[in-house]
Amino acid sequence: MVSDTRQRIVTATNELFRRHGYNGTSLNQVSKAAPATIGSIYHFFPGGKEALAVAVIESTGSVYRQLFELIVAEANDPASAFPHFFDQAGEVLVETDFIDPCPIGTIAREVASTSEPIRRAAEAAFDSWVEAATDFLVRSGVRQGDAHDLATLFVIMTEGAFVLCRTKRSIEPLHAVAGITTALISSALSAGSHAPSKA
Amino acid sequence: MVSDTRQRIVTATNELFRRHGYNGTSLNQVSKAAPATIGSIYHFFPGGKEALAVAVIESTGSVYRQLFELIVAEANDPASAFPHFFDQAGEVLVETDFIDPCPIGTIAREVASTSEPIRRAAEAAFDSWVEAATDFLVRSGVRQGDAHDLATLFVIMTEGAFVLCRTKRSIEPLHAVAGITTALISSALSAGSHAPSKA
DNA sequence: CAGCAGCTAGAACGATCACTCTAGCTCAAT
DNA sequence: ATTGAGCTAGAGTGATCGTTCTAGCTGCTG
Numbered sequence: 001m002v003s004d005t006r007q008r009i010v011t012a013t014n015e016l017f018r019r020h021g022y023n024g025t026s027l028n029q030v031s032k033a034a035p036a037t038i039g040s041i042y043h044f045f046p047g048g049k050e051a052l053a054v055a056v057i058e059s060t061g062s063v064y065r066q067l068f069e070l071i072v073a074e075a076n077d078p079a080s081a082f083p084h085f086f087d088q089a090g091e092v093l094v095e096t097d098f099i100d101p102c103p104i105g106t107i108a109r110e111v112a113s114t115s116e117p118i119r120r121a122a123e124a125a126f127d128s129w130v131e132a133a134t135d136f137l138v139r140s141g142v143r144q145g146d147a148h149d150l151a152t153l154f155v156i157m158t159e160g161a162f163v164l165c166r167t168k169r170s171i172e173p174l175h176a177v178a179g180i181t182t183a184l185i186s187s188a189l190s191a192g193s194h195a196p197s198k199a
Numbered sequence: 200m201v202s203d204t205r206q207r208i209v210t211a212t213n214e215l216f217r218r219h220g221y222n223g224t225s226l227n228q229v230s231k232a233a234p235a236t237i238g239s240i241y242h243f244f245p246g247g248k249e250a251l252a253v254a255v256i257e258s259t260g261s262v263y264r265q266l267f268e269l270i271v272a273e274a275n276d277p278a279s280a281f282p283h284f285f286d287q288a289g290e291v292l293v294e295t296d297f298i299d300p301c302p303i304g305t306i307a308r309e310v311a312s313t314s315e316p317i318r319r320a321a322e323a324a325f326d327s328w329v330e331a332a333t334d335f336l337v338r339s340g341v342r343q344g345d346a347h348d349l350a351t352l353f354v355i356m357t358e359g360a361f362v363l364c365r366t367k368r369s370i371e372p373l374h375a376v377a378g379i380t381t382a383l384i385s386s387a388l389s390a391g392s393h394a395p396s397k398a
Numbered sequence: 399c400a401g402c403a404g405c406t407a408g409a410a411c412g413a414t415c416a417c418t419c420t421a422g423c424t425c426a427a428t
Numbered sequence: 429a430t431t432g433a434g435c436t437a438g439a440g441t442g443a444t445c446g447t448t449c450t451a452g453c454t455g456c457t458g
Contacts, residue, residue, distance in 0.1 A: 005405080005406090019312045019313075020222075020309070020310075020312065020313065021220065021221075021222060021308065021309035021310075022220075022222075022223075023219075023220060023221075023222035023223040023309075024221075024222040024309055024310070024313070026444075026445065026446080027445085027446065027447085028444075028445080028446090036406085037405095037406055037407050037408070038406095038407085038408075038446095038447085038448095039405080039406055039407060039408075039449095040405070040406060040407085042447075042448080043404080043405060043406080044405095048446065048447065049446065049447090098311070098312075099312060100308055100311075100312075105308065105362045106305070106308040106309060108362060108365065108366040109220065109299055109304065109305040109308070109361070109362055109365055109366075110219070110220035110222075110223055110305060110309065111219075111220075111223070112297070112299075112365045112366055112368075113218045113219065113297075113298060113299075114218075114219065114223070119366060119368075122366045123366050123367050126363060126366060126367070127367075148375075149375040149378060149379060150379070152363070152371075152372055152375040152376075153356075153375055153376060153379055155359070155363065156355075156356060156359035156360050156362070156363055156372055156375075156376060157352075157355060157356065157359055158359070159358070159359040159362045159363070160354075160355035160356055160357070160358040160359025160360070160362070161355050161359070162308070163304045163307060163308055163355070163358045163359070163362075164325060164351070164354065164355055164358070166307065166308055166311045167307040167308075167311055167318060167321045167322050167325060168322050168325070169311075169318075172351075173351055173355055176347075176348040176351040176352055176355075177351075177352060177355060179348060180348060180349070180352055180383070183386075184379070184383070187382075187386075204435080204436090225414075225415065225416080226415085226416065226417085227414080227415080227416095235436085236435095236436055236437055236438070237416095237417080237418095237437085237438075238419095238435080238436055238437060238438075239435065239436060239437085241417075241418080242434080242435060242436080243435090247416065247417065248416065248417090
């Protein structure tokens with residue numbers, strides 16, 4: 001049986017990053033929260049804090065991409081898929097008392113100037129989300145060029161809304177985004193030439 | 200004659216925050232960059248690092264609001280005002296080698312869970328931007344309700360685009376946002392000046 | 399049982415953190 | 429020339445940082 005210590009470390013670090021960011025989280029805190037000793041942390045992440053952050057970003061990037069696919073698959077029609085995603089994010093925000101839902105954006109802004117490995121991991125995560133959203137939009141009948149811009153906008157809106165929601169301790173910004181997104185997708189769909197296909 | 204030491208401290212801290220965030224910036228660094236001694240920093244900001252951050256946020260919030268008004272006033276027509284703003288932001292990004300253009304979003308996400316004074320200062324800055332953008336949209340003929348949502352979206356897009364641009368070291372996300380914004384404002388304008396027809 | 403990875407334990411390291419404190423400098427008002 | 433507020437100077441505080449290190453524990457393999 002594989003030890004679950006590594007996973008406990010990643011999970012604990014993820015939550016601490018979401019509360020306090022990268023520089024605001026110490027390995028001591030991680031050790032207590034996991035729980036795991038400092039030795040264990042360095043056993044699984046010989047690259048130290050930076051390597052741990054990369055692992056957290058990769059893990060979160062992949063989980064969020066799967067979550068997006070899941071939520072989108074449940075949506076009744078393409079135009080409501082994104083608002084559906086934003087609504088779910090809003091619920092998480094309220095349930096967690098406005099802890100940041102996504103550690104990636106915060107970490108990226110903190111250390112993009114100082115850690116290339118972390119910056120690249122964050123870039124890969126964002127790219128994978130844009131790709132997932134683009135695929136979905138194209139499948140739904142949006143033109144390829146429009147789809148990529150809309151998908152980029154979707155990731156931007158998500159990260160931007162998290163900044164405002166967390167700052168205002170309110171999910172109102174998420175609602176503003178959801179409302180406009182519906183109209184945006186509908187209009188892109190009617191401009192598209194393909195027939196929408198069920199996801 | 201008023202000493203300019205306080206202003207030097209705020210300016211230096213602003214830039215350091217934009218590079219390394221709140222927790223990634225030490226008062227020692229500020230002291231060297233300003234330049235000013237630790238004693239001077241605590242003389243002007245008896246509340247320490249937290250009070251300094253509040254001052255930086257208030258200063259940046261006000262400067263950005265003025266910059267927005269300025270750029271918008273120069274625009275030929277309402278629909279091009281926001282894209283114009285995004286373009287200018289992109290230029291700054293490139294000129295500064297993708298240092299974060301805005302310290303507020305980063306700091307807010309880092310410490311929203313730990314410092315109420317900082318969180319509130321960031322909230323006030325964002326609110327003032329939403330207000331400025333709402334006023335502009337209403338003046339341009341957008342309906343009040345739509346204007347507030349669009350203005351919120353504008354701030355969200357700005358912060359979200361900064362996250363992606365900084366992470367990808369590219370201004371392409373800003374371009375995606377600019378393109379879509381033009382269509383969005385045009386459509387809101389025609390809905391405002393003509394009969395309220397909405398899908 | 400013996401042996402040996404894989405993993406845990408936690409003390410110790412130098413560096414640096416935010417912050418405090420006392421002393422002294424500068425310079426306009428008197 | 430003297431005062432005194434405003435400001436600067438910088439050493440010193442205890443705490444905590446990321447990281448390293450050695451020793452010992454655990455449980456599979458022979």
